[in-house]
Structures are given as C-alpha cells and as structure tokens.
Amino acid sequence: MSSSATRTPDGTSRLRAAMWGCIVVSLAGVALAVALQRRDVGPRGGAVAVAVTFVMLTLARGTAGRAFDARRPVNPLAAAPPEHDVRIEVAYLRSAVAVMLDWQRKERPYLIASSVVGTIVWGFGDWAAAWMCGLLHR
Numbered sequence: 001m002s003s004s005a006t007r008t009p010d011g012t013s014r015l016r017a018a019m020w021g022c023i024v025v026s027l028a029g030v031a032l033a034v035a036l037q038r039r040d041v042g043p044r045g046g047a048v049a050v051a052v053t054f055v056m057l058t059l060a061r062g063t064a065g066r067a068f069d070a071r072r073p074v075n076p077l078a079a080a081p082p083e084h085d086v087r088i089e090v091a092y093l094r095s096a097v098a099v100m101l102d103w104q105r106k107e108r109p110y111l112i113a114s115s116v117v118g119t120i121v122w123g124f125g126d127w128a129a130a131w132m133c134g135l136l137h138r
Contacts (some may be wrong), residue, residue: 011106012106012110015056015106015107015110015111015114016110017109018052018053018056018110018114019056019111019113019114020049021052022049022051022052022053022113022114022115022117022118023113023114025048025049025118026044026045026046026048026049026117026118026121026122026125027045027050028045029042029043029044029045029046029048029121029125030042030045030121030128030129030132031039032044032045032058033125033126033127033129033133034132037133038070039126039127039130039133040126040127040130041129042121042125042126042127042128042130043119043122043123043124043125043126044120044125045116045118045121045125046118046119046120046122046123046125047119047122048118049114049115049121049122050115050119050122051116051118052055052102052109052114052118053114053118056107056110056114057083057111059109070136098101104116
C-alpha cells in the first residue's frame with residue numbers, strides 16, 4: 001500500500017489516531033487487569049477512552065464556531081448594493097451549515113467507534129478480565 005493511500009486529505013488523521021488510541025487503551029486496561037490478577041482494574045482503560053472521546057468531540061476542528069467564521073467574507077457588503085445584503089447573508093449561512101454538516105459526517109464514525117468500545121470496556125472490562133484470568137489459570 002502506498003503512503004498516499006494512507007493519508008487522509010479530509011483532515012481526519014487526528015481523529016483516526018485518537019480512535020485507535022482509545023481502542024488500544026481500552027483493551028490495555030483489560031490486559032493489565034489480567035496481568036495483575038485484579039479484575040477491578042479492567043474498566044479503567046474504557047473510562048479513559050470515553051474521556052478522550054469527549055475531548056475529541058469538543059476539540060474537533062469542525063466545530064460550529066470555526067466553520068461559521070471560516071466562511072465569513074472579510075467585508076461581504078463593501079462592493080454589493082443594499083438590495084443584495086440578504087442574499088449574501090443567506091449564501092454565507094448555507095455555506096457555513098454545509099461545512100459543519102460535512103465535518104460532522106466525517107467525524108461521526110471515529111467518535112462512534114471510540115465511544116462504543118470505551119463504554120463497553122468500561123462497563124464490562126471487569127467481567128472480561130475475570131473470564132480471561134479464569135481461562136489462563138485452569
């Protein structure tokens with residue numbers, strides 16, 4: 001696979017890295033619980049993954065304010081006659097909403113994957129660790 005095939009020109013590379021980090025941290029919590037023989041440690045990785053997912057959600061580059069500001073022309077009314085004011089603003093608002101919806105569509109799969117895995121491990125990591133410890137010590 002070429003290096004150009006692994007790049008994400010749409011800006012999701014950080015989201016992809018954070019998603020995989022959340023999955024690894026979740027599973028590492030269960031592995032640590034098995035290694036320590038303490039099933040209560042199992043959910044900790046999932047809790048960290050859910051916290052990171054919230055950070056991903058709130059610090060994403062496609063937040064509404066940034067998308068809105070990015071589409072605002074520097075001085076949209078300077079050269080336009082007064083009768084075009086409303087059309088310019090409507091076009092600007094449509095463009096800003098389109099950018100926000102596009103980014104939301106891009107970030108959704110990464111947020112879903114990291115939050116689902118983290119939540120499942122947070123809720124059932126102790127069971128998984130106990131089951132694995134039982135299998136290893138038979």
